């Protein structure tokens with residue numbers, strides 16, 4: 550019989566999701582439903598300046614639109630957070646709409662609580678970071694209620710729209726700083742498959758593997774949850790089918806919508822179960838070597854699953870069956886999916902310099918998800934061995 554540890558608080562509050570609908574008219578209807586009169590739009594710069602996507606959303610909002618902030622830099626650095634806080638204070642919005650990937654969504658999350666906390670400079674923002682205790686458990690960021698709700702139109706598959714965690718990069722230390730708040734999951738998530746046609750293919754597909762990573766490390770967690778298992782297993786079926794279909798037919802809106810439903814279910818585990826070394830080492834690959842978030846999962850996930858599978862064979866079998874019953878193992882099912890999508894599979898392919906490996910390995914040991922990997926990684930040499938394995942791009 551399946552066994553789950555007795556839980557203290559297991560949250561299951563996913564907020565409203567509207568899927569398969571055009572972004573502009575859905576945003577306008579949602580703003581009207583909320584009687585919002587001063588909507589601040591925060592958008593990915595490329596969407597705002599190189600496409601009509603934001604213009605049509607702003608047109609649909611009409612007089613409810615108060616302003617647009619599109620000076621967004623990847624990984625939501627602290628300087629960007631402060632700029633957005635300034636804009637929020639200047640405009641006093643009654644609704645914030647984010648349109649873009651995880652960087653835009655995390656930026657809004659952190660700026661909203663920095664604004665609420667009255668933070669006006671970098672040290673004041675860092676002062677509301679999440680605490681982390683000896684066991685790696687995070688404590689919430691102290692802040693009063695944010696001034697207004699946040700709704701979002703995600704254009705990648707990061708799943709950040711559901712996470713009660715948000716991150717910003719501290720320029721002093723080049724590390725990602727985590728913030729934690731029950732106010733972080735967006736109040737309404739609007740999934741429009743058509744707006745994702747504007748997302749570069751590498752970003753769409755690789756963030757899809759990030760969503761697969763959320764599902765797989767949720768299922769193969771050291772401390773799994775029955776709630777997350779149920780959602781994550783169906784997420785793998787949706788994502789496996791949807792990603793292959795989009796790769797074969799990029800214009801297939803139904804396949805893109807299937808992927809978005811997969812992200813919704815896959816993200817159910819963010820901050821609800823402890824993840825493993827694919828998330829943990831991935832964070833360091835991003836912080837130290839600038840590897841895009843989705844690419845970190847393409848390189849690390851099959852190898853972390855190969856490492857962990859012998860310690861949880863039944864769960865590995867669930868992953869294999871959900872992704873590819875014909876594959877000999879869960880790790881091979883993942884490897885073949887990533888290879889079939891034409892995504893990078895080695896550290897060299899994502900331009901991680903060899904002389905950065907030691908720093909990545911050492912900093913990874915402090916990451917909570919490396920510390921909670923089901924098979925313990927105790928030393929920098931353990932992490933280096935896994936990096937070496939990942940650089941082969943092959944699993945047995």
Ligand SMILES: NC(=O)c1ccc[n+]([C@@H]2O[C@H](COP(=O)([O-])OP(=O)(O)OC[C@H]3O[C@@H](n4cnc5c(N)ncnc54)[C@H](O)[C@@H]3O)[C@@H](O)[C@H]2O)c1
Pocket residue numbers: 593594595596622623624625649650651652653655704705706707708709710711712713714715716747748749752756819841842843
């Ligand atoms: N808080 C969470 O739960 C959570 C979950 C996943 C990711 N994240 C965070 O999100 C970030 C990664 O997000 P991501 O993988 O979605 O990528 P991203 O938002 O960082 O975007 C990657 C790059 O693609 C560019 N881009 C070009 N066209 C775009 C388009 N149409 N839509 C969006 N971006 C476009 C962006 O400007 C950016 O430079 C990381 O900083 C990560 O920490 C947070």
Ligand SMILES: O=C(O)CCC(=O)CC(=O)O
Pocket residue numbers: 707712714759818819820821824828918
């Ligand atoms: O839930 C977590 O473990 C933190 C969120 C996270 O790692 C999401 C991500 O980086 O993709």
